[in-house]
Amino acid sequence: MKxxxxxxxxxxxxxxxxxxxxxxxxxxxxxxYLAMASWCDRNGFDNSADYFYKQSEEEREHQLKFxxxxxxxxxxxxxxxxxxxxxxxxxxxxxxxxxxxxEVSVTESIKAIASRCYKEQDFVTLEFLNWFFKEQxxxxxKARRALELFEVIGEEGTGRWEIDHHIPKISYxxxx
Amino acid sequence: xxxxxxVDNPTFxxxxxxAQGAIYQSDSExxxxxxxxxxxxxxxxxxxxxxxxxxNSIDIEQKLMDALSPDMEIIFICACDDTYVLTLTxxxxxxxxxxxxxxxxELNHIIYNRLYRTAV
Numbered sequence: 095m096k097x098x099x100x101x102x103x104x105x106x107x108x109x110x111x112x113x114x115x116x117x118x119x120x121x122x123x124x125x126x127y128l129a130m131a132s133w134c135d136r137n138g139f140d141n142s143a144d145y146f147y148k149q150s151e152e153e154r155e156h157q158l159k160f161x162x163x164x165x166x167x168x169x170x171x172x173x174x175x176x177x178x179x180x181x182x183x184x185x186x187x188x189x190x191x192x193x194x195x196x197e198v199s200v201t202e203s204i205k206a207i208a209s210r211c212y213k214e215q216d217f218v219t220l221e222f223l224n225w226f227f228k229e230q231x232x233x234x235x236k237a238r239r240a241l242e243l244f245e246v247i248g249e250e251g252t253g254r255w256e257i258d259h260h261i262p263k264i265s266y267x268x269x270x
Numbered sequence: 271x272x273x274x275x276x277v278d279n280p281t282f283x284x285x286x287x288x289a290q291g292a293i294y295q296s297d298s299e300x301x302x303x304x305x306x307x308x309x310x311x312x313x314x315x316x317x318x319x320x321x322x323x324x325x326n327s328i329d330i331e332q333k334l335m336d337a338l339s340p341d342m343e344i345i346f347i348c349a350c351d352d353t354y355v356l357t358l359t360x361x362x363x364x365x366x367x368x369x370x371x372x373x374x375x376e377l378n379h380i381i382y383n384r385l386y387r388t389a390v
Binding site for chain 2: 095096097098099100101102103107170
């Protein structure tokens with residue numbers, strides 16, 4: 095008897111399902127960053143708005159990477175529905191706190207997929223996820239550094255203006 | 271007509287059978303034939319997965335406890351040729367049949383790997 099399921103797809107049903115959940119998570123991240131860009135733009139933080147526009151585009155690229163991988167491996171990629179995106183924030187600092195929380199949540203989610211891959215010995219997907227782990231190192235670093243500016247510079251006086259001007263300078267250059 | 275087509279197929283293999291139904295695999299057509307609820311229906315790879323998901327997502331316990339819930343369920347799979355209208359008892363039997371089938375397909379996958387695909 096032919097092994098039809100394996101012939102048709104490299105991914106197991108469970109892995110395909112978690113990858114589709116991740117596609118949704120990345121789409122949500124892209125929308126959240128866009129909402130953050132909107133808030134920053136409305137409140138006069140132009141540099142931070144640009145930073146979040148860029149972050150939103152990156153999340154969209156991550157979503158497409160997962161999307162195409164599922165399709166390339168013979169699975170069914172599902173275009174997700176994204177709802178309940180927060181549009182108002184109480185403060186400039188809260189935007190960056192939420193951004194870091196979002197990145198932590200994405201990292202944890204990808205770790206959970208990798209753990210599932212180990213369990214099923216799906217080393218192909220595991221190797222695919224390596225790129226995302228490296229990317230998350232950068233994303234978390236940038237989000238953490240941005241939040242640290244609030245401590246280093248302080249929000250008093252022209253502090254927030256200063257923070258906004260330092261945001262585009264954050265970069266991660268580790269070759270490790 | 272469908273039954274005749276199946277019987278004539280030389281690569282037709284029984285995957286799993288219960289007292290209520292059976293699932294057969296056709297290697298030449300790369301699909302499965304489900305003999306259940308009085309009909310024989312053909313399912314390709316995607317449709318079989320969608321059918322399994324649809325059946326497993328039915329909360330039988332909740333339907334049994336809810337007096338207002340109808341005792342019937344319409345199983346409609348998008349982009350598939352067949353639709354099932356099943357009673358709760360039939361759903362339980364169908365679930366059993368599909369679970370057994372997927373266990374057998376997984377077993378076949380393991381055997382196939384061991385016999386033909388892996389070097390060690």
